[in-house]
Each structure stands twice: as structure tokens, then as C-alpha cells.
Amino acid sequence: MGSVIPLFHDFTDETVLVFGGGSVGARKSRKFADEADVVVVSPEFADADFGGAERVREAPDAEAVVEWIDRTDPALVVAATDDAALNDAIAEVADERGVLVNQTDASGERDANSVVVPATVEDGPVTMAVSTDGTSPAVSKYLRERFEEEFAGVGEMAELTAELRQDLRDEGMGPEERRAAVRRVVNSGRVWKALDSGRSNPSQVVSAVISNNTGDSS
Numbered sequence: 001m002g003s004v005i006p007l008f009h010d011f012t013d014e015t016v017l018v019f020g021g022g023s024v025g026a027r028k029s030r031k032f033a034d035e036a037d038v039v040v041v042s043p044e045f046a047d048a049d050f051g052g053a054e055r056v057r058e059a060p061d062a063e064a065v066v067e068w069i070d071r072t073d074p075a076l077v078v079a080a081t082d083d084a085a086l087n088d089a090i091a092e093v094a095d096e097r098g099v100l101v102n103q104t105d106a107s108g109e110r111d112a113n114s115v116v117v118p119a120t121v122e123d124g125p126v127t128m129a130v131s132t133d134g135t136s137p138a139v140s141k142y143l144r145e146r147f148e149e150e151f152a153g154v155g156e157m158a159e160l161t162a163e164l165r166q167d168l169r170d171e172g173m174g175p176e177e178r179r180a181a182v183r184r185v186v187n188s189g190r191v192w193k194a195l196d197s198g199r200s201n202p203s204q205v206v207s208a209v210i211s212n213n214t215g216d217s218s
């Protein structure tokens, strides 16, 4: 049975410190680079996209890792070197300092500071995240790809329903009725289809779905 609980974290303007410049270090760097200041420390760097992260060519030992963490004061440390003992040491130092750590070569039981990076789908304000508790990242990736296909337009759906909720409130509709109307839109195959195909105007379809519900059209 899984024992990890997903929480969503805002790393805007925080430092994320990555040890290891291989393909895994690059993938994690890309993941955080839009929000955070990412620093990657590694003696060598793969020919990969690091999302514009700052790269420092250095091969720290466990002692130097402590200095790096104390100097950069990161919100998250990623241990992605190919040296298992060093990855363990990085996780230990981060944990001692109460800093979140993503140990990329470890699955299974973990301390509270030890976080799993899930497979994520982002579309506008919507984030979907999958973890298999470290059991099978390949399954996480597979589900992420399926979600991307299945829920194309979900970001717009969230935005549309947020606007709708506000409009109905402005019109003086009570909370019960509003809730029913919003749920009707979210459950409407016609609205999803309009979002997915891009052919019909989703706002018009939403209006039609709502007026059916409130009986305006009858």
C-alpha cells in the first residue's frame, strides 16, 4: 500500500540545488527551472536541456556538499549523481537541515523531508500528478501521457468554470444552484468536445448547457 501523500509546492524565487549533470539531473532541472533558481553542480554535463539552469563544473565530496547547501540555502536539493554513497550523503545532510530532498536513486520508505517527484501534466491552472510510490516510474509516465490525451482542454475548462461561477454569482444566483450549474458544465460531454476540437465556441456551448439546466429556454 502506498504511503506517500501528494502536496503541491510553490518554488517561485526559491533555490533548487541539483547534484549531478546527467540525463536525470537535466530532467529535474527542467522541471523546476521556470519557477525556481536552479543551480546544477557536476564535474560533467550531459548534452541535454537544463532549462536555463546555472551550471557549476565541480565534483563535490560529502564535505563540499554541506558547504553548497549552507551557502545556497535551497528549498529543495536533488541528488542525481551516479555515486550512490554521495547521493545518500546528500540526502542525509539535507534531512539534517530540514531541507526537502529528492533522492533520484531511491524508492521505498522515506523520511518526511524526502520527496518523490511525480509525473505531471500542467495545463493552465490545472496540475495532475502521478506517483507509484517509487514502484514503477514507467507506469507514472504512461499515465501522464494518457492524461494528456484524455483531458486535452482541461485548463480551459477550469478557467471557463471559474468565470461562469463569478458570472452566476454576479447575477445573484444562490450557491446551491451555482454548484449544480458548474457541475453540469464540468460533466458535459458537449463542453469537453468543444474544448477538444476547438471548432465550436466553448463559451456558447456553456451558455446553452446552463440555460437548459435553469429552464431559461423552455
Ligand SMILES: C[C@@]1(CC(=O)O)C2=NC(=C\c3[nH]c(c(CCC(=O)O)c3CC(=O)O)Cc3[nH]c(c(CC(=O)O)c3CCC(=O)O)/C=C3\N/C(=C\2)[C@@H](CCC(=O)O)[C@]3(C)CC(=O)O)/[C@H]1CCC(=O)O
Pocket: 027, 028, 031, 102, 103, 104, 105, 106, 107, 115, 116, 117, 118, 119, 120, 130, 131, 132, 133, 134, 135, 136, 137, 138, 139, 140, 141, 144
Ligand atoms: C515520474 C518521473 C518524474 C521525473 O523524474 O520527472 C520519475 N521517474 C521518471 C522516469 C523514469 N525513471 C526511471 C525510468 C526507467 C523505467 C523504470 O525503471 O521504471 C523512467 C522512465 C523513462 O525514463 O522512460 C528509472 C528510475 N526512477 C527511479 C529509480 C530508482 C529506484 O527506483 O530505486 C529508477 C531506476 C534507475 C535504475 O535503472 O537503476 C526513481 C524515481 N523516479 C521517480 C520519478 C520517483 C518515483 C515516481 C513514482 O512514484 O512513480 C523516484 C522514486 C524518485 C524521483 O526521482 O523522484 C519520470 C517520468 C516523468 C514523465 O515522463 O512524466
Ligand SMILES: NC(=O)c1ccc[n+]([C@@H]2O[C@H](COP(=O)([O-])OP(=O)(O)OC[C@H]3O[C@@H](n4cnc5c(N)ncnc54)[C@H](O)[C@@H]3O)[C@@H](O)[C@H]2O)c1
Pocket: 019, 020, 021, 022, 023, 024, 025, 041, 042, 043, 044, 045, 046, 058, 059, 060, 061, 080, 081, 082, 083, 084, 086, 104, 105, 137
Ligand atoms: N529518478 C529517476 O527518474 C531515475 C531514472 C534513471 C536513473 N536514475 C538514477 O539517477 C542517477 C543518475 O542517473 P543518470 O542517468 O543521470 O546518470 P549519469 O551517469 O548520466 O549522470 C550522473 C552525473 O553525476 C555526475 N557526478 C559524478 N560525480 C559527481 C559529484 N561528486 N558531484 C556532482 N555530480 C557528480 C556525473 O558527472 C554525471 O553528470 C543514477 O543513480 C540512477 O540510478 C534515476
